[in-house]
Amino acid sequence: MYGIFRECWVTLRQYFGGYGEPLDNFRAYLYIIIFLAAAIYIAVRERNAARRVLLGFTPLVMIAGFLFPLTKWAYVSKIDPPVGETYYRILWLVPVYVVIAYAVCLLISRAKRYTFKTIIAVATVFVIALSGSLIYTNMYMTKAENMYHIPQYAINICDAIKDANGEGQVVAAFPTELVYFVRQYTTDIKMPYGRDYTDWTQEGYFHPVYEAMEKPEVINAKELVAATRDPEGNGNADVRCKYIVLKEGRKIDTDLTTLGLKLVATVDGYKIYEDK
Amino acid sequence: MLQIAWSVVRLIFWMVAVPFFIGQLFNFILPNDKKRRTFGITYLLGLLIYFAVFEVISIPCMILIKYDAFKYCTWIYGVICVVLAVLGACRYFGFLFTEKEDEEARKIKTSLDYVSDLKSMKIDTKIYFGIFIALVFLQMVMSLVYAPFDGDDAYYVVQSLQAQQLDVMNTVNPYLGRSNLLSHEYRHALAVITMWIGFVAKVSGVHATIVAHSVMPLFVIPLVYFVYYQIAKVLFKDKKDGTGRKELVPVFMIFITLLMMFGNVSINTPATFLLMRTWQGKTLFCSLGLPMILWIFLLMFEDVEKVREVQGGLKETAKVAAPWWIMLTLVNMFSGMCTALGAGIGAAFAALLTLILLIVSKRKTVVLGAAVSVIPNIVYVGIYLLLQRGLLHTIFN
Numbered sequence: 001m002y003g004i005f006r007e008c009w010v011t012l013r014q015y016f017g018g019y020g021e022p023l024d025n026f027r028a029y030l031y032i033i034i035f036l037a038a039a040i041y042i043a044v045r046e047r048n049a050a051r052r053v054l055l056g057f058t059p060l061v062m063i064a065g066f067l068f069p070l071t072k073w074a075y076v077s078k079i080d081p082p083v084g085e086t087y088y089r090i091l092w093l094v095p096v097y098v099v100i101a102y103a104v105c106l107l108i109s110r111a112k113r114y115t116f117k118t119i120i121a122v123a124t125v126f127v128i129a130l131s132g133s134l135i136y137t138n139m140y141m142t143k144a145e146n147m148y149h150i151p152q153y154a155i156n157i158c159d160a161i162k163d164a165n166g167e168g169q170v171v172a173a174f175p176t177e178l179v180y181f182v183r184q185y186t187t188d189i190k191m192p193y194g195r196d197y198t199d200w201t202q203e204g205y206f207h208p209v210y211e212a213m214e215k216p217e218v219i220n221a222k223e224l225v226a227a228t229r230d231p232e233g234n235g236n237a238d239v240r241c242k243y244i245v246l247k248e249g250r251k252i253d254t255d256l257t258t259l260g261l262k263l264v265a266t267v268d269g270y271k272i273y274e275d276k
Numbered sequence: 277m278l279q280i281a282w283s284v285v286r287l288i289f290w291m292v293a294v295p296f297f298i299g300q301l302f303n304f305i306l307p308n309d310k311k312r313r314t315f316g317i318t319y320l321l322g323l324l325i326y327f328a329v330f331e332v333i334s335i336p337c338m339i340l341i342k343y344d345a346f347k348y349c350t351w352i353y354g355v356i357c358v359v360l361a362v363l364g365a366c367r368y369f370g371f372l373f374t375e376k377e378d379e380e381a382r383k384i385k386t387s388l389d390y391v392s393d394l395k396s397m398k399i400d401t402k403i404y405f406g407i408f409i410a411l412v413f414l415q416m417v418m419s420l421v422y423a424p425f426d427g428d429d430a431y432y433v434v435q436s437l438q439a440q441q442l443d444v445m446n447t448v449n450p451y452l453g454r455s456n457l458l459s460h461e462y463r464h465a466l467a468v469i470t471m472w473i474g475f476v477a478k479v480s481g482v483h484a485t486i487v488a489h490s491v492m493p494l495f496v497i498p499l500v501y502f503v504y505y506q507i508a509k510v511l512f513k514d515k516k517d518g519t520g521r522k523e524l525v526p527v528f529m530i531f532i533t534l535l536m537m538f539g540n541v542s543i544n545t546p547a548t549f550l551l552m553r554t555w556q557g558k559t560l561f562c563s564l565g566l567p568m569i570l571w572i573f574l575l576m577f578e579d580v581e582k583v584r585e586v587q588g589g590l591k592e593t594a595k596v597a598a599p600w601w602i603m604l605t606l607v608n609m610f611s612g613m614c615t616a617l618g619a620g621i622g623a624a625f626a627a628l629l630t631l632i633l634l635i636v637s638k639r640k641t642v643v644l645g646a647a648v649s650v651i652p653n654i655v656y657v658g659i660y661l662l663l664q665r666g667l668l669h670t671i672f673n
Contacts, residue, residue, distance in 0.1 A: 017541040031541055050577035050636055051511065054570075058632065079620065088544045089617060092562040093625045095570055097539075097546070098504075101531035102511055105524045121527060125534060132538030135551045136418060140425040149423035149489035169453065180430045183450060184485045187434070187441045194451025195430040239454075 004069035008087075012066060015088050030131045035096050036060070038103030045106060055099050062094045153268035154181035158189060160265040160272055161243050172243035173209050173228050175250070178270075192231045192241055207231070209241065219246075221254040225261070228275065244273045279481075286480040287487075291495055294361040298322040301364030305602050312575075312599075316502055320568075322364070323499075324606035327472065329356060331613045334468045335659065338445040338458065346443040346471065350478055397523075404526035411533040412501050415551060419493035424552040429488070432470050432556050436484040439474030446471075462663040466656060467615045469557040492555035496564065500550060503567045504532050510574040557614035565611040565622055572600050572607065573629040580637045593641065601645035608649055612656040619660075623653040 016035070017028025043056030065071050076084035104124045111117045135141070145152040161172055171190045174182055176198045182189050192209040208227040213219060228241035244256065248269045257263055261273040296315075299322020306313045306321060330353055337349035394402070434450035442448060446465040449456045458465055473492065477484035482491065508528045512521045539547020546566075549559040579596055586592050604626060611618030630646040 015542055015544050028541065050574075050580070050632075053632055053636065054574070054577065054629070058628070062628075079617070086617065089558075089562070089621065091544075092546060092566055093621060093628075095567070097532050097535040098507060098567075098570065100535060101528050104531060105512070105521070105528050108527065109521050109524060124531060128531070128534045128538050131541075132535070133540040135537055135540040135547065136422060138424065138540050138548070138552065140552065141422045142425065144421060144423035147490045148483065148485045150485065171453075179451075180425075180427060183434045183453060184429060184437065187438050187448075187453060190453030191451070195427055196451045199427055 001069045004072050005067060008067045008069065008072050011088050012063070012091070015091050027131050027133075034127065034131060035100060036063075038100045041103045042099065042106065045110070051102075055095070055102055059094045059096075059099050062090075066090050066094075148185060150181040150184050153270070154178055155185055156267045157245060157270050157272065158182055158185050160267045161245075162186065162188060164264045164272070164274060165242065170243065171239060171241045172245060173213055173241045174245045175247055175270075176214055178245065192228065192239060208233070213244075213246075217251060219250065219252040221252050221256055221259055224252075225256065225259050225275070242275055244275065246271050246273070283480050283482050287476070287482065287491060290476055290479050291491075292319075294357050295319060295322040295326040297361040297364030297368060298325050298357065299364065300368040301360055305599050307596070307599050317506070320499075320502070321603065321606075324603070324610055325360075326357060327613055328606050328609045329353065329360075330472050330475070331468055331609055334445070334471050335466060338465065338468070338471070339659075339663075344443045345445045345447070346439045346474065346478075349445065349471070350475055353475060354479060401523045401526060404523075404530060408526045408529040408533060411530065411537070412498060415533070415537065416494055416497050419497065419551070419554065420490060423489065426553045426556075428553065428556060431464070433473075433485050433488045435464075435470040436474040436477060436488055439471050440477045440484045457666075459663055459666040462660065463616060465663060466660055467557045467613060467618075469560060469614050472613070473555065488555040496554050496560065497550070500563045500567070501529065501533065503564060503571055505529060507567060507571045507574060508532075510571065510578055513578070557618070561611050561614035561618040561622065565607055565614060565618060566625060568607045568610075569604065569622065569625055569629070572604050573626075573633065576600050576633055576642075577636060580633075580639075583637070583639065590641070597641070597645060601649050604645075605649040605652060609652045612653060616656075616660055619653045619656045623650045626650065 013025075013028055013032065016031040018025070039056055039059045041056075043052055043060065046052040046056060071090070072084060072087055075087050075090065076082070080086050104120065108117045108120050111120060146155065148155065157174075157178065161170065165188075169188050169190055171192060172182075173192050179191060179194045179198055182191060183194070193207040197205050197207050197210050198214070209224075209231050212224040212227040224244070228244055230236075231239050231241070243264075244261065246252070246256075248266065248271055256273045261275045263271055264274045265272045296319045299318040299320070301322075302325055303313055303318045303321060306317060333353045333356070334349050337345045337352070341348055397405070431450050435446060438444050438448050438450060445458075446461045447456055447458055448454065449460075464470075473488050474484055476482075476491075477487040480487070505525070508525045512524045512528065536547045536550060539545045539551075542548070543552075546559075546562045549556070550563040553559050576597070579600070583593055583596050586596055608619070608622055608626065611622035626646060626649065630642055633642050634640070
């Protein structure tokens with residue numbers, strides 16, 4: 001039970017700071033403390049009983065419930081087996097922002113002088129900025145290159161394939177960095193493997209094209225072509241890759257053109273090979 | 277250029293005008309009070325009905341129709357919504373359903389209480405409102421300037437695009453493009469918000485990825501802050517003796533916007549979801565659905581005294597209490613439409629708040645209201661379980 005409690009505590013701490021975003025522990029703890037202080041302040045100082053319960057006691061009870069091992073046990077066994085990856089979503093039920101903002105407003109409304117009110121408001125802005133992290137500095141934020149909000153090179157490569165292929169759907173193999181974007185741009189291009197392989201490689205999934213194209217340091221061209229021509233090993237023509245996209249400079253033991261493929265275009269540092 | 281302008285007009289029609297007029301048709305549901313039957317709340321009601329109708333049409337289409345399911349869904353839904361919106365417009369402009377309305381009710385119908393609020397505001401309150409609006413505007417602009425990367429888009433956004441381009445509803449694997457059984461997608465299939473984005477894309481002629489990444493943030497971000505604004509209005513409502521803290525509303529809203537902007541403390545917070553993956557169902561649930569549930573319960577807590585004072589039994593009591601339970605039912609439907617988890621934890625949140633309401637109000641009928649409001653969640657979970665076990669496929673094929 002103590003082990004589960006520790007897990008819940010780590011999830012809670014990481015929710016307030018650190019999960020997927022490099023944030024020091026100090027700021028994570030500061031955020032938790034600000035939130036708990038705000039909830040306690042409302043629970044103690046709010047005169048309206050309903051608000052005191054809703055924004056003061058309830059969030060505290062919810063946090064306690066979140067840390068309670070049996071809650072996690074029930075969540076993992078009934079809702080999200082086997083490890084309860086989404087357990088943190090229970091914390092969405094806690095109106096953290098409303099509680100903090102309301103507590104500060106309560107504090108402001110209690111202050112007698114206008115100067116104090118202003119000091120509290122300005123100090124809060126600083127505390128929010130210091131305990132948090134600006135969303136636009138997130139490592140996954142990049143400047144938009146187009147209205148699709150996907151990299152322009154991905155669009156150019158897809159357009160080149162569509163130009164070469166003409167009407168209809170086609171299967172093409174892409175390097176990992178492109179698999180996220182191709183089908184967000186066009187459903188005319190199918191892929192032998194997608195994000196389901198590239199993001200969960202630790203799961204031990206196997207796909208011959210991914211194994212031949214992405215795993216080795218130097219691609220074995222014959223193995224790659226054999227895999228793209230018959231990914232399922234049963235001659236199914238529907239899954240045969242007509243195009244292979246490789247980044248320029250990707251190490252490969254033999255030029256693909258010597259194996260019967262044709263280099264149809266080089267776009268934004270990517271070579272597009274056609275295998276008729 | 278003309279084509280872009282035409283697409284913008286169509287987007288405004290389907291995302292703003294249609295839900296607004298649907299709201300006008302059904303705003304008799306809302307209390308007959310100019311503080312509660314405002315333009316904004318009417319729009320919100322219309323939007324929730326708009327989503328609920330989509331859920332009711334799209335799920336049967338997805339399950340029952342084998343080929344071109346999305347084409348049928350688009351037509352049926354589009355026609356029904358246009359009919360409802362036209363009826364709503366007729367009601368709004370006074371062509372229909374006007375016999376019973378007196379002058380007062382007509383005034384309430386178009387209540388813009390923000391304008392009267394604005395007139396009575398002090399100059400510093402106006403400045404704070406200006407800062408708040410500027411911060412929201414900044415977030416909207418930044419949602420166009422920046423393109424956050426999220427791997428889940430390879431699933432959700434592609435589902436919308438496949439619906440638009442291939443007329444399929446969750447029956448093609450979005451990662452690969454190969455046909456798939458609906459039961460294989462059971463975890464996400466009932467969260468039809470992806471299909472709704474596909475619908476908007478189709479009827480407006482805009483690529484679904486553009487709708488998701490560039491249009492949805494402009495639609496969702498103000499909507500989320502509108503709900504928080506409603507929460508603030510309840511929290512800082514003037515007291516009976518005339519003393520109020522209404523001037524704190526914009527200050528509260530500034531703090532909320534800043535907490536969102538500086539909420540990048542982990543990738544799991546509602547702030548990162550709202551500003552980095554606005555278009556995903558999970559975001560709509562945690563940033564819009566849950567605050568709406570909180571707002572509705574704040575209103576119900578507000579009305580406890582009013583309900584207590586009502587004379588004339590259950591029918592009269594229902595007139596005061598029922599609007600918010602109906603809203604809650606619609607929000608519960610919306611939660612399920614956003615994410616399967618939403619149908620469960622949204623209902624759990626509502627159940628917890630109902631328990632508190634029961635204790636505070638000492639009124640047993642709140643349990644009845646809560647029970648009715650979770651009926652959509654129960655139906656949803658039932659369909660989910662059938663889908664998960666592959667039974668729907670067996671029954672209908």
